[in-house]
Amino acid sequence: MRRVALGVLLAGTLAFVALLPVRADDKKTDTKSQEKKQADKKDKDKDWVPLFNGKDLKGWKVYPEGTGEWKVEDGILIGSGKASHLFSDRGDYQNFRYRVEAMINDHGNSGQYFRTRFGPGFPKGYEAQINATHGDKIRTGSLYPSFPSGGKNRDKITVMNTAPHKPDEWFTQEVTAEGNHLVIKVNGKTTVDWTDPDGTYLKGHFALQGHDPGTVVKFRKIEVKELSK
DSSP states (O other): OHHHHHHHHHHHHHHHHHHSOOOHHHHHHHHHHHHHHHHHHHHHHTTOEESOOSSSOTTEEEESTTOSEEEEETTEEEEESSSEEEEESOOOBOSEEEEEEEEEOTTOOEEEEEEEOOOSSSOSSEEEEEOSSSSSOBOTTOBOOOSHHHHHTHHHHOOBSSOSSOTTOOEEEEEEEETTEEEEEETTEEEEEEEOTTOOOOSBEEEEEEOSTTOOEEEEEEEEEEOOO
């Protein structure tokens, strides 16, 4: 009987507490917490500059002119057709965080170039690979080892065989370049954290790659946050 009475008393107490009004101080604390979260989010987005306006190719140029099929549809930048590269007009980027939201088709191959030279063929510059299932086993999240110190450190800068995302799936890839220190993240997870002993490329354009006629690559966001030099 005592246990029953105690249970009834406890239930009544909890019900009474639940009915108590929320104090104004509690409401203020909750509001401040929400405001802080919103402020933190704005701070994270601060100084990011969009490089793609969602409308056209303003700020970008193809080399050689007329190759590839780069177009904008429904706010998405799409690259397809013959092999080509789409370069940023500016060619003096040095230290930065450079991120894209991208999608690559099954067996497609692309790249997020940085500190690269405007010119023919595969540009001279660093490339953060974009590739989920292409015959080339070097996958998204890799720093493509197409330069001397990269080839010597291939095992440290490549993601092999299994990509950190599926084909035809949106993902975010971010490159941070500060001097010769290079970091690549895919969906917030670090895939490369490496210092190039040669400091091979220190300044240049950004570029997006259309690797071959079987590739369809899409970008819905391209942005940069420049860092102090």
